[in-house]
Amino acid sequence: MNQTSQMTAEDEDLIRALYPSLRRFAGVVGSLALEPDDLVQEALVRAFRTVRLLDLEDPAAYLRRTVVNLASSGWRRRARERRAVRRLTTEISQTNPAIYPSDIADLLQVEPRGRAVLYLHDIEGLDFTEVARMTDMTEGAARMLASRSRRKLRKLLESEATR
Amino acid sequence: MSRYQDTFAALAGRGDVAGATAIVDRVRHQLEGSQTIISPPRARRRLTGPVLTAAVFAVMLAVVGAGWALRIAGDHAGDATGTTWVTAGTTAANERFFAIAGGSGGFVADTLRPVIRFSADGITWEEVDLSEMTGAWTPERLLSGTGGWALVGLDIDHRAMILTSPDGQEWTKGAFPDVLSRSLASVAVGAGSYLAWTAAPFADSTAELWWSDNAASWQRVDPAVFADGLPDSIVGHGRGYVAWSGDLALDGGAPYPIYTSGDGVTWRETQLEIDPDLAAVVTSWEPALAQTVGDRWIILGIGHGPEIEPTTLVWTSADGVSWQAQPTPTFDVEDGLANQVGWLLPAGENLIAIVSDAALVEGEDGVRTAHWDEGSARAWATSDGVIWIAGERFEPSVRRATIAIVDGSAIGWWEPGNRPQFVSAPVTTVTTPPESELDPAGIALQDEILADGEVTRAEFESAVAAMAQCLTDHGLEDVHWSVDDDGGFGFGHRSEDDEAESLIGNYCEASYVDRLSAALR
Numbered sequence: 001m002n003q004t005s006q007m008t009a010e011d012e013d014l015i016r017a018l019y020p021s022l023r024r025f026a027g028v029v030g031s032l033a034l035e036p037d038d039l040v041q042e043a044l045v046r047a048f049r050t051v052r053l054l055d056l057e058d059p060a061a062y063l064r065r066t067v068v069n070l071a072s073s074g075w076r077r078r079a080r081e082r083r084a085v086r087r088l089t090t091e092i093s094q095t096n097p098a099i100y101p102s103d104i105a106d107l108l109q110v111e112p113r114g115r116a117v118l119y120l121h122d123i124e125g126l127d128f129t130e131v132a133r134m135t136d137m138t139e140g141a142a143r144m145l146a147s148r149s150r151r152k153l154r155k156l157l158e159s160e161a162t163r
Numbered sequence: 164m165s166r167y168q169d170t171f172a173a174l175a176g177r178g179d180v181a182g183a184t185a186i187v188d189r190v191r192h193q194l195e196g197s198q199t200i201i202s203p204p205r206a207r208r209r210l211t212g213p214v215l216t217a218a219v220f221a222v223m224l225a226v227v228g229a230g231w232a233l234r235i236a237g238d239h240a241g242d243a244t245g246t247t248w249v250t251a252g253t254t255a256a257n258e259r260f261f262a263i264a265g266g267s268g269g270f271v272a273d274t275l276r277p278v279i280r281f282s283a284d285g286i287t288w289e290e291v292d293l294s295e296m297t298g299a300w301t302p303e304r305l306l307s308g309t310g311g312w313a314l315v316g317l318d319i320d321h322r323a324m325i326l327t328s329p330d331g332q333e334w335t336k337g338a339f340p341d342v343l344s345r346s347l348a349s350v351a352v353g354a355g356s357y358l359a360w361t362a363a364p365f366a367d368s369t370a371e372l373w374w375s376d377n378a379a380s381w382q383r384v385d386p387a388v389f390a391d392g393l394p395d396s397i398v399g400h401g402r403g404y405v406a407w408s409g410d411l412a413l414d415g416g417a418p419y420p421i422y423t424s425g426d427g428v429t430w431r432e433t434q435l436e437i438d439p440d441l442a443a444v445v446t447s448w449e450p451a452l453a454q455t456v457g458d459r460w461i462i463l464g465i466g467h468g469p470e471i472e473p474t475t476l477v478w479t480s481a482d483g484v485s486w487q488a489q490p491t492p493t494f495d496v497e498d499g500l501a502n503q504v505g506w507l508l509p510a511g512e513n514l515i516a517i518v519s520d521a522a523l524v525e526g527e528d529g530v531r532t533a534h535w536d537e538g539s540a541r542a543w544a545t546s547d548g549v550i551w552i553a554g555e556r557f558e559p560s561v562r563r564a565t566i567a568i569v570d571g572s573a574i575g576w577w578e579p580g581n582r583p584q585f586v587s588a589p590v591t592t593v594t595t596p597p598e599s600e601l602d603p604a605g606i607a608l609q610d611e612i613l614a615d616g617e618v619t620r621a622e623f624e625s626a627v628a629a630m631a632q633c634l635t636d637h638g639l640e641d642v643h644w645s646v647d648d649d650g651g652f653g654f655g656h657r658s659e660d661d662e663a664e665s666l667i668g669n670y671c672e673a674s675y676v677d678r679l680s681a682a683l684r
Binding site for chain 1: 167168169170171172173174175176177180181182183184185186187189190191301302304348349395396447449451452463465467469504505506507519
């Protein structure tokens with residue numbers, strides 16, 4: 001564990017400036033089981049335990065990468081739990097809880113990193129160079145992930161249309 | 164994507180908003196000793212031993228004509244000399260680099276301070292002070308092109324500025340017009356010119372594209388030169404620019420419209436078409452990276468389909484206007500997982516694609532998933548976009564690295580902790596082998612078949628069979644082959660040495676089949 005940085009008045013000002021956009025981003029990439037504010041809080045805590053926020057070359061990008069990493073690890077953990085629950089449910093009754101199709105359900109089937117790339121590029125209007133910086137991947141990888149995520153959404157739309 | 168914009172907004176605004184003040188308090192409280200809210204990720208285990216070594220490398224190459232014949236210079240037996248990546252140097256512990264770019268004569272790295280570092284070898288880095296030009300600033304982009312380097316950053320008022328250098332050591336401050344200074348999205352460096360464009364959220368029709376040959380005086384590019392509005396992806400390279408709209412992922416058989424330009428002012432619309440053999444399995448695709456090597460333009464794209472992993476697609480062109488789809492590179496994957504091309508960089512007479520593989524990681528419940536951040540990477544070299552020669556693997560995955568290549572040597576950089584590490588290596592050299600280095604028996608067989616100016620199917624089959632025997636003679640196991648009705652052919656084999664397979668394959672193909680394939684085309 002690295003030494004924890006003390007929060008200064010300048011840090012507080014920086015957090016207040018970054019909070020609105022960072023919270024929106026956390027809402028998009030986090031699962032519904034996670035409160036966006038919890039993700040933001042944890043990202044900030046981890047940042048302070050690693051570096052001094054004001055020393056970062058781009059605190060906004062650093063915090064967004066941390067949020068994505070947290071959301072991804074949480075998403076994987078819950079995904080495994082869901083599988084376990086589904087197996088158990090099936091054994092008991094052979095009846096799974098109904099999953100109603102919706103646009104939110106579609107988006108949540110895209111992995112957090114994919115949601116982050118789509119959100120940053122399609123909604124916030126960042127180019128892929130910037131998206132890559134914000135998500136800790138190469139530009140080519142960001143393009144590939146965006147393409148893969150869009151393909152998944154198209155597939156979900158098509159499957160809904162045939163239901 | 165418009166259908167999902169409202170959904171994104173709903174997700175972005177969900178939950179009870181604590182507010183910045185509450186978050187500040189909660190963070191301070193947690194730093195003082197409260198429990199964490201989210202558990203740290205569980206330890207993940209990368210599979211080793213039998214799971215990896217059991218992989219069978221079965222390679223089918225679909226070769227459709229083309230008169231090329233390439234291999235690693237000097238040794239066609241598979242020696243990997245010159246492809247091993249070694250640690251080249253470190254910098255002071257507290258210095259953090261932002262990016263590295265290779266160009267003519269050396270590497271440039273920008274730092275968090277208003278200085279850059281220049282290195283001719285990747286080991287010794289000399290400091291160049293930019294503070295008189297930049298004052299306090301934040302670097303945003305480091306780009307290199309045939310004319311040198313461009314460095315873009317934001318000053319303390321968040322206004323964009325640009326510096327350029329022909330050699331990485333002498334820098335000149337340029338000047339953006341006000342609209343670029345206020346809302347610069349990105350910059351591309353082409354052949355002796357620069358393009359810069361403004362941010363365009365939601366494909367805003369007010370976005371602007373500007374051109375300059377000196378980064379000091381800029382002219383706005385008439386958007387009417389693009390039939391569908393400004394493209395959102397512009398890639399600069401040694402012979403100009405390639406542009407396209409990244410949101411356009413089309414059905415398999417449809418051509419993909421792109422724009423190319425040599426000077427950044429005059430643009431030509433053209434199309435990429437997918438190889439008919441791939442159209443059956445690739446249901447959507449789009450360009451991703453563009454470069455030039457020698458006189459040849461190369462675009463790498465990404466293809467998707469329900470039955471396949473994301474697949475790298477290749478197009479080449481001699482003039483930037485007429486494009487030919489090339490066979491899909493066999494970027495063999497260590498674990499049988501998907502891979503991704505992270506970088507496409509010029510290196511002398513070659514292009515180097517840095518390909519990152521995912522790693523299979525087993526969770527506590529035994530479920531194995533692919534993790535990009537735990538995979539490895541490999542440099543693949545090509546001189547024509549058709550034949551790709553593998554270098555050795557190196558770690559970590561390039562997702563955490565910056566790669567730059569200059570004058571036949573390569574450098575990577577990544578940041579474990581806060582201490583930059585560098586690796587460098589001379590990259591694999593790809594040359595066309597002279598006939599004297601090929602198998603005389605194969606040359607004689609091709610001469611005999613071509614003597615009457617015609618290649619019959621029986622003759623072609625005999626040549627492919629001889630090529631397969633050549634592969635067997637060089638140690639490949641279970642070699643099998645087939646010939647298509649249209650003059651293409653395929654072969655497969657079992658081998659755990661995919662580098663030897665690649666080299667020997669190129670040697671045997673070049674000796675026995677290549678000229679026949681070209682004649683059949």
